[in-house]
Amino acid sequence: MSAPAVKSLKPEIALKRAWGPARLHPLPLRIMHWINAAAIVIMIGSGWRIYNDDVLFGWLQFPDVLVIGKWAQYGLQWHFFGMWIFVLNGIAYLGYGIATGRFRRKLFPIRLREIFATVGDALRFRLTHEDLAVYNAVQKILYLGVILVGILIVITGLCLWKPVQFSELASLFGGFQIIRLIHFLCMSAIVAFIVVHVTLALVVPQSFVAMITGGPNVNGGPALVAEPARVAAPTPVAEPTRPAAPTPDSSPSDSSQ
Numbered sequence: 361m362s363a364p365a366v367k368s369l370k371p372e373i374a375l376k377r378a379w380g381p382a383r384l385h386p387l388p389l390r391i392m393h394w395i396n397a398a399a400i401v402i403m404i405g406s407g408w409r410i411y412n413d414d415v416l417f418g419w420l421q422f423p424d425v426l427v428i429g430k431w432a433q434y435g436l437q438w439h440f441f442g443m444w445i446f447v448l449n450g451i452a453y454l455g456y457g458i459a460t461g462r463f464r465r466k467l468f469p470i471r472l473r474e475i476f477a478t479v480g481d482a483l484r485f486r487l488t489h490e491d492l493a494v495y496n497a498v499q500k501i502l503y504l505g506v507i508l509v510g511i512l513i514v515i516t517g518l519c520l521w522k523p524v525q526f527s528e529l530a531s532l533f534g535g536f537q538i539i540r541l542i543h544f545l546c547m548s549a550i551v552a553f554i555v556v557h558v559t560l561a562l563v564v565p566q567s568f569v570a571m572i573t574g575g576p577n578v579n580g581g582p583a584l585v586a587e588p589a590r591v592a593a594p595t596p597v598a599e600p601t602r603p604a605a606p607t608p609d610s611s612p613s614d615s616s617q
């Protein structure tokens with residue numbers, strides 16, 4: 361005999377139940393975010409070590425306390441180590457953002473009017489981040505921008521690492537020194553992003569805490585867990601409108617919808 365009591369859940373409900381209530385920053389996203397932050401520190405510190413050995417600008421040397429690796433060769437090894445983490449984690453983050461629709465929901469659309477309004481608020485020191493679930497236009501641009509710069513820095517890095525194997529790609533950029541310059545400018549953009557990003561995270565500490573704990577439940581997380589109980593619950597609204605006289609066929613278990 362079949363068991364009619366065991367009903368199959370709708371796929372989206374089953375999925376959400378398996379993952380638990382939806383959080384502002386779901387666990388996979390938080391893990392990838394912090395792995396990325398660690399990888400970036402390794403990449404930048406070791407990159408500065410490699411740069412110091414053959415500088416692009418005579419006036420710029422990074423202080424020894426900020427670099428990773430005692431010599432350029434060690435710096436290079438650290439750089440490759442960080443590179444694998446950054447690239448594999450980055451692919452996972454991009455795949456997750458696209459597959460779950462997070463990028464579409466959180467980073468789009470970006471409206472020109474919204475950009476002007478946000479920049480205006482920022483200039484008048486009126487920028488707030490009261491609703492953590494919504495990124496303002498400037499945040500959307502910064503996040504999308506750093507994702508694109510992250511992709512470009514990997515591509516130029518590959519051209520610097522394997523100039524022969526990636527010669528076709530390298531020829532798109534021009535010479536080796538131009539690729540080095542673009543790689544350096546991408547690094548500078550990421551460093552500038554981190555300065556602004558970390559400052560904002562500290563100015564709005566609840567956003568920082570949410571990136572660690574996951575933040576509040578969103579998208580009806582708890583409601584989804586309680587959903588079957590709500591469906592089965594009696595509807596007391598109908599009670600006062602019942603006729604006063606008892607009818608022989610009335611039944612308390614009549615909960616049809």
Ligand code: HEM
Nearest residue numbers: 393396397400466492503506550554557558561567568571
């Ligand atoms: C230790 C340094 C870092 C801290 C303290 C930090 C903190 C945060 C916080 C608090 C948020 C949530 C923002 C919000 O709710 O408004 C966030 C999101 C984000 N961070 Fe960071 N972050 C750091 C490093 C980085 C780095 C190095 C990158 C990339 C280069 C990065 C890229 C992002 C992106 C793309 C998001 C949006 C994620 C999404 O919603 O999909 N972060 N970060």
